[in-house]
Amino acid sequence: MQTTEIDPGLARPALQAPAAAPATVPAAAREILPGFKVDVSHQEVDQLLTELEEIYKNQPTEWLSVSDIGQMLAHMFYEDVDELEDALKGTFADFVCALPHCETREEGGKLLFRLRPDPPASERRQMKITVRVSSGEDLHRVLLKAPAARIEVPSMEFEIGTEAKRSINTLYNHLAQAKQNLALHAEMNTTRLPAEHHLRILETTEQLEKLLDVDEPYDLVVHDPSGLSELKPAEGAAVEYGGEAVDPPEGTGVHAQFGAMPDPTADFADAD
Numbered sequence: 001m002q003t004t005e006i007d008p009g010l011a012r013p014a015l016q017a018p019a020a021a022p023a024t025v026p027a028a029a030r031e032i033l034p035g036f037k038v039d040v041s042h043q044e045v046d047q048l049l050t051e052l053e054e055i056y057k058n059q060p061t062e063w064l065s066v067s068d069i070g071q072m073l074a075h076m077f078y079e080d081v082d083e084l085e086d087a088l089k090g091t092f093a094d095f096v097c098a099l100p101h102c103e104t105r106e107e108g109g110k111l112l113f114r115l116r117p118d119p120p121a122s123e124r125r126q127m128k129i130t131v132r133v134s135s136g137e138d139l140h141r142v143l144l145k146a147p148a149a150r151i152e153v154p155s156m157e158f159e160i161g162t163e164a165k166r167s168i169n170t171l172y173n174h175l176a177q178a179k180q181n182l183a184l185h186a187e188m189n190t191t192r193l194p195a196e197h198h199l200r201i202l203e204t205t206e207q208l209e210k211l212l213d214v215d216e217p218y219d220l221v222v223h224d225p226s227g228l229s230e231l232k233p234a235e236g237a238a239v240e241y242g243g244e245a246v247d248p249p250e251g252t253g254v255h256a257q258f259g260a261m262p263d264p265t266a267d268f269a270d271a272d
Helices: 043-057 066-077 081-088 092-097 136-140 171-188 195-213
Strands: 102-107 110-115 125-133 142-145 150-153 158-160 167-170 218-224 230-232 238-244 256-258
Touching (some): 043 081, 043 110, 066 081, 066 092, 081 092, 125 136, 136 171, 142 171
Antiparallel strands (some): 142 167, 150 218, 158 256
């Protein structure tokens, strides 16, 4: 089926997979989710993590002041640092120290941190994670969705596309955010969209609502050519690995779209 994009110009070609590698589990890459000492299932924490990583990427120095970044985040989202720390139920320093992909050190009486880089693509494998959703409890799983990853719902030919940033949230919130984005898109473009397209978007939001209510069992499939996505807990999910990981080009955007896309991880062998 031809893919129909919600916003023209936002779609990007599917990443092409290299030849499939032998059926082996990839070399142990650094997993993030199991190491978290904070609850990452809340959208507020996901937002803070996302902005923390973006600020770090745009700074020229390797080590940054925890206090300075805390002040910056507080001014972005809260009245002051006290309100930020109330939301975190602890100090910002403790929050940073609890992140498994952060390293900290003291220098000149100040606590500094840096983010560990992702493992090189040669040490990662393309992956596909299939979750059978049979009850609301299954949607409480936390998915670290890598920028190159997309979430497919085969039963309704719908997917949440690639993003510019890593996203950490429950499966429920990933779907709920997609529903909200679609509804907002339809509302803001009522006069610009063809009537048939507008109606189709509204029908899709209704179908997503049914997925959130788990009216009947369905599959969620995470396709990640970068091999950086993680699911917690992963028990009961089917994880398959393909060839060497492929990182997305710089500056790719976010889109959600209808219809099936070519599967860049088509040649897989079940992981042991």
